[in-house]
Amino acid sequence: MSQSRWLRRTGAARLEFGADYNPEQWPREVWDDDARAMRTAGVTIVTLGVFSWALLEPAEGEYDFGWLDDAMDLMHVNGIAVDLATATASPPPWLTTKHPEILPVTADGVTLWPGGRQQWRPTSAVFRTHALRLTRAMAERYGGHPALVAWHVSNELGCHNIYDYSDDAAAAFRLWLRERYATLDALNAAWATAFWSQHLSAWEQVLPPRTAASFPNPTQQLDFKRFSSDALKDHLRAERAVLREVTPDVPVTTNFMVMGETKGMNYADWAAEVDFVSNDHYVQPGPQGRDELSFSANLTGGLAGGRPWFLMEHSTSAVNWQPVNVAKRPGELARDSMTHVAYGADAVCYFQWRQSAAGAEKYHSGMIPHAGEDSTLFRAVADLGKRLGDLAPLAGTPRTPARAAILFDWESWWAAEADSHPTDRLRYRQEALDWYTAFLDLGVRADVLPVAAPLDGYDLVVAPILHVVPASLASRLTAFVQAGGHLVATYFSGVVDENDHVWLGGYPGPLRDLLGIRIEEFAPLLDDERVTLDNGSTGTLWTDRIDVSTEDVEVLARYTTGDQAGRPAVTWNPTAGGAAGYVSTRLGPQGLATVLGEFLSRAGIESELPPDQRGKVELAIRGDFHFLINRTDEPIDLGGYLLAADGVVVVRE
Ligand code: GAL
Numbered sequence: 001m002s003q004s005r006w007l008r009r010t011g012a013a014r015l016e017f018g019a020d021y022n023p024e025q026w027p028r029e030v031w032d033d034d035a036r037a038m039r040t041a042g043v044t045i046v047t048l049g050v051f052s053w054a055l056l057e058p059a060e061g062e063y064d065f066g067w068l069d070d071a072m073d074l075m076h077v078n079g080i081a082v083d084l085a086t087a088t089a090s091p092p093p094w095l096t097t098k099h100p101e102i103l104p105v106t107a108d109g110v111t112l113w114p115g116g117r118q119q120w121r122p123t124s125a126v127f128r129t130h131a132l133r134l135t136r137a138m139a140e141r142y143g144g145h146p147a148l149v150a151w152h153v154s155n156e157l158g159c160h161n162i163y164d165y166s167d168d169a170a171a172a173f174r175l176w177l178r179e180r181y182a183t184l185d186a187l188n189a190a191w192a193t194a195f196w197s198q199h200l201s202a203w204e205q206v207l208p209p210r211t212a213a214s215f216p217n218p219t220q221q222l223d224f225k226r227f228s229s230d231a232l233k234d235h236l237r238a239e240r241a242v243l244r245e246v247t248p249d250v251p252v253t254t255n256f257m258v259m260g261e262t263k264g265m266n267y268a269d270w271a272a273e274v275d276f277v278s279n280d281h282y283v284q285p286g287p288q289g290r291d292e293l294s295f296s297a298n299l300t301g302g303l304a305g306g307r308p309w310f311l312m313e314h315s316t317s318a319v320n321w322q323p324v325n326v327a328k329r330p331g332e333l334a335r336d337s338m339t340h341v342a343y344g345a346d347a348v349c350y351f352q353w354r355q356s357a358a359g360a361e362k363y364h365s366g367m368i369p370h371a372g373e374d375s376t377l378f379r380a381v382a383d384l385g386k387r388l389g390d391l392a393p394l395a396g397t398p399r400t401p402a403r404a405a406i407l408f409d410w411e412s413w414w415a416a417e418a419d420s421h422p423t424d425r426l427r428y429r430q431e432a433l434d435w436y437t438a439f440l441d442l443g444v445r446a447d448v449l450p451v452a453a454p455l456d457g458y459d460l461v462v463a464p465i466l467h468v469v470p471a472s473l474a475s476r477l478t479a480f481v482q483a484g485g486h487l488v489a490t491y492f493s494g495v496v497d498e499n500d501h502v503w504l505g506g507y508p509g510p511l512r513d514l515l516g517i518r519i520e521e522f523a524p525l526l527d528d529e530r531v532t533l534d535n536g537s538t539g540t541l542w543t544d545r546i547d548v549s550t551e552d553v554e555v556l557a558r559y560t561t562g563d564q565a566g567r568p569a570v571t572w573n574p575t576a577g578g579a580a581g582y583v584s585t586r587l588g589p590q591g592l593a594t595v596l597g598e599f600l601s602r603a604g605i606e607s608e609l610p611p612d613q614r615g616k617v618e619l620a621i622r623g624d625f626h627f628l629i630n631r632t633d634e635p636i637d638l639g640g641y642l643l644a645a646d647g648v649v650v651v652r653e
Helices: 028-041 066-077 093-098 125-142 167-181 184-191 218-246 267-273 289-303 332-342 376-390 410-416 428-442 471-482 509-515 588-603
Strands: 016-021 045-048 081-085 148-152 278-280 309-313 345-350 404-408 446-450 460-463 486-490 517-522 544-548 554-558 568-574 579-583 617-622 625-630 648-652
Touching: 016 028, 016 376, 028 066, 028 376, 045 066, 045 345, 066 081, 066 125, 125 218, 167 184, 167 218, 184 218, 218 267, 218 410, 267 289, 267 410, 267 446, 278 289, 289 309, 289 332, 289 428, 289 446, 332 345, 332 376, 332 617, 332 625, 332 648, 404 428, 410 428, 428 446, 428 588, 460 588, 471 486, 471 509, 486 509, 486 588, 509 517, 509 568, 509 579, 517 568, 544 568, 554 588, 568 588, 579 588
Parallel strands: 016 045, 016 345, 045 081, 081 148, 278 309, 309 345, 404 446, 404 460, 460 486, 486 579
Antiparallel strands: 517 544, 554 568, 568 579, 617 625, 625 648
16 A cells, blocks of 8 residues: 555654765765764755666676665664665666667657766666666665665656657557557547548557647647656656565655646656655745745645655755756745645755765755855754754644645646647646635635545635546536535636547536536637736736526626626636636736635635734644744744744644
8 A cells, every 4th residue: 555654763753854965976084074964963864875876886787885885884873764765867877888779869859868867768678677676786785774764766757857759668658558548449539630630540650749840649749748657657666566575664755846847747646656755846936936835845745645745855055957046045944844844744855965066966055065064054954953853743743634725637737738729828837826825825724636636525626727627527526516515617627538629518618517607719818918807806818708607607706808808707606515616817826815715705714824914924734733834024923922034833732
């Protein structure tokens, strides 16, 4: 059973604290210093071996485990646990030289050469054989090591190699399609190949959506996204099978990347494959950076089914891969880490322990910066270590569900942002994040849930751009409303089925009756176009030509300008049991807060915060532990207690 285990260790429950540790980048004498400083900082766990393949297996089948034995032992004698990587993330030069056929190929046919990292095809049998051999060797060597508490499969699967268009990928894609569709007739029907002379008369004619003369077939593209996510999931399962065979008592995880626009891996589908969910998160620049962190942590908690999860990587300060890499301000380090804890992280780890002196990541922060231990940064790290130590009683506490939820759906993300659509400006995750910000602005907790999560217990569920709605999902949502739930959908929801075929008869297809509306035509807006609504908000990006189909539907806001002037912009249909609302334009966080306030009051949901704290303070609850996070840059008076700018306070009820 998935996600039922935590680290293999005895002793009192605690929150883990640590980092990726890359001792191989440093002379041996530094390691002892590392271990001492780790103790000073309160480090309890490190990840070893992530990019160590070339040093661990310097020639085919010849291993050099001596240095890793030494590092494992050093951690153990210092009481530090190890989450050990299988070390397969980046194949060594001898392998890519001998077998260049493992290198990924882009849609344009360009080979991605070695020199960076993760230069392997997810579907290469040659790569798989070599990776599994190393995995087995690692498991056999370290399975019984007392420092080992978990396996870390590969690293950020799909970070650079999610889409491979090589011949290996083509062959594997055909097999995947055969499994999904069984017959060529079914594939032709799903891909609607009657269009543009695309009818397939033999399986060999099937290709990945390589760069084409015009838009590649949309269902081919969607299936290729599904296939690519599955191909990496298959790699995860293959390494896991070896690890479970050799070391059944050691839990297996891999670090997801629930953050920003990283969208290739359907983590809702992967979550069941790991013994506990792990995530990496880096703060996105921009005004919603703080909320985006919270949203990602919240969604990670949703993937973990509300159970605690492992924050495998985030940064103490700047990263190295944004156009401009801004250092964190004092206080941000702890606030960011504590926000993850608020949403369920029972382990707080960074990339990386000691900032590299050389290599592409030398300007990426670490727990020990270039300046050394005598630094503001290291002191902040050690303070956090102490604070997490004091929070040990929190360990293992699941999150306390909110009454509202935002649904997140990878397939809708993929399909809604495809080419040849009414607009190419639509951003799925941004719309979801805007709703989340609106909830935070109103001081109301909302869980971010994968779309397949059970909805029992929720009073209000928002489904932003739920574009792909198979009949089964429409039935689930209808049942939720019939049972008294309140559902809100937005523009471009309910438009296509699982094959990306439009539901006919008027949009939004299978949600039409539930919403009590019918849309004959979409009316997207040009970049500089704005429309106003009679509730004072402004819409961009999109509008719909809505007709209300029953008298029961209340129009909560109408357009006052633009082609839809006078028509409904926001609707609400009180229907059997509950109600279903629709928002037909992009309102942004501020405009959404206005309509959301209305939806919340109709669903009977109130903020759990005192009125003067709403919007300024973010509340997250794990059992008895209430986290109050300052969303502003000013101190906030919590009634006798001053919550510092960037501060987080944990109150035990
Ligand atoms: C992650 C990766 C780490 C490190 C980090 C830098 O993608 O797993 O190895 O590169 O980013 O932010």
